[in-house]
Amino acid sequence: MIPDIPVDTRVELPPCGTWPASVHLFDEASADAILAALAAERPLLVRGEPGAGKSQLARAAARVLGRVFVSSVVHARSEAQDLQWEYDAVARLGEAQVLAAVHSDLDHRERLDPRRYLSPGPLWWVFNWTSAQDQLRDYCLCKASPPAGLAGWTPEQGAVLLIDEIDKAEADLPNSLLETLGNGAFPVPWLEAPVGLSPGVPAPLVVITTNEERELPAAFLRRCMVLRLDLPTKPSDLIDCLVKRGGEHFGTQCTKAVRTLVAEQLVEDRARALDLGRPAPGQAEYLDILRALVNARGSSEAKQKALFLRIARFALDKTGARSG
Template identity: 55%
Template sequence: MKTLITPGKRITLDQFGSWPGTRHVFGEEVYAVEAALASRRPLLIRGEPGAGKSQLARAVAHELGRLFVPEVVHSRYEAHDLHWHFDAVGRLGVAQALAAGIGREDADTQLKESKFLRPGPLWWVYNWKSALYQNSHCKQGGTIPERPSKWQPGEGSVLLIDEIDKADADLPNGLLESLGNGAFTVPYIHKTIKQQQENPPLVVVTTNEERELPAAFLRRCMVLRLELPKDESGLVEYLIERGRLHFGDDCKENVLKEAAELLQEDRLAAQDFGITPPGQAEYLDMLRAVSGMADSERDQMEVLHKIKDYALKKSPYLESDAD
């Protein structure tokens, strides 16, 4: 079976905006990516924090040479924020400034709604040229997404809608039409924005499962679950492999193993308390600290045991248990 991305392939991701440089290895999840691309459906990625959900979207964009547009959802986020941003406050300020001593015709021009309308992430990935045009005609144009070198709109994009479970159900419900039909209407300019037919965007949605998503939204997605291995030995070996990938010889082999076993112990303790367990992110944080603070295996092991609780015991329940 031929795929766009080969399972097992390792790549280096350079720094991108606020995203640090890192390394990534593709696994069987490439088939979920392929299915989403072929079916033109969003890819919903479930999993605990630090499982690599967001990085997968970035890695796919890098490997396929696509534009990468990340958007992090927050509690006050609404569906239209992914489509467009209308600066009602800015328009009101202009209206107040124009209230005295100006001709009506000039006021109508300066208060035209399209002058206060900025494209949102879905607009950028659905129709780059239209978004670029609208952004240039807005009084306070937004930030243009960072493009790969020599990238052209026809080469496609990846939109990351990160942590959609932070918002309430109105957000995913408000995306049903635009994600299902590949189009949405902008009311202020009465224009329908349609995704390009050649290389349509891959929309990746992540959830930490803090809130259940609507069934109608799930039906429109391909769903991938990223999980750490359940059994103890499998988890330890998985983490050691990730440690080798990210730090190479900077972290000694026995240190990689010891850190993985420490994390496994704290995962079990966290599960007993019914709280979110530490995961891959905490493991890599420990190794990053250790490799930056010591060189020899002996020194690294000593540092590991001095700093491990700062990375692993973040819940007050685990702290009291440790005492």
């Protein structure tokens, strides 16, 4: 059975690897989208502007589902293989040259076994955690740490994989992912069998984000559940939304009056930026400003308001209209 995702309930997110502590609120659409992706065993593509909470959605889903969280950020040179496994051919060549120079008369096949230079990628970890651990422990020369796990977690509880900013990559990457995710397995050179799900282990929830910088292949879109995270367009609704989320993040450290003041200015600067076709401030910038006010001036409302008037333009004004 797939557990329900709590809606409009504060979810505490403790630090995880390089991810800082945070909080998350699921809305009904996000909760239903995760349920659909889990039930259909399809990836969930999350669309929306930067800073809307797309990446954090995956981490929060892992938290409420009791699954381990694994993440990977895509860049312009990323390939599907990078998400499966990595092979350090340079290290193998270097060791071969050293061994040949020092012990030219010996057979070094065991030392140069290609499996010693093979590292599990994110998909390997979420498909078969035990196999990835064995590879890292028994063979791999690079003793890198596995993804941060959960206390008491076992592979039978499942995993959530975040593939962040897939629109940075060429079309070959999303297209190649279709076969891997559809089959639930992928081949690895030098292994006798493909890496796939172990018996009794649920299929991972794969959350893929895009900032819409590049159009994604139609075939890929058809095989995904798709969720769009948008901020409200009506100014009063956007202000209410930001004030509520700011309260969840900072509580009594930042009064409602301060949160409303910041939200009203953001709405004004956002409208100006959108009219000019410039990047518009959103939720991320709003929370950045509140964090700056709390860290620099404590919980004094008067001091926070005064500081906000001095620094607002640095985070909220993307047009330069108030930079003087």
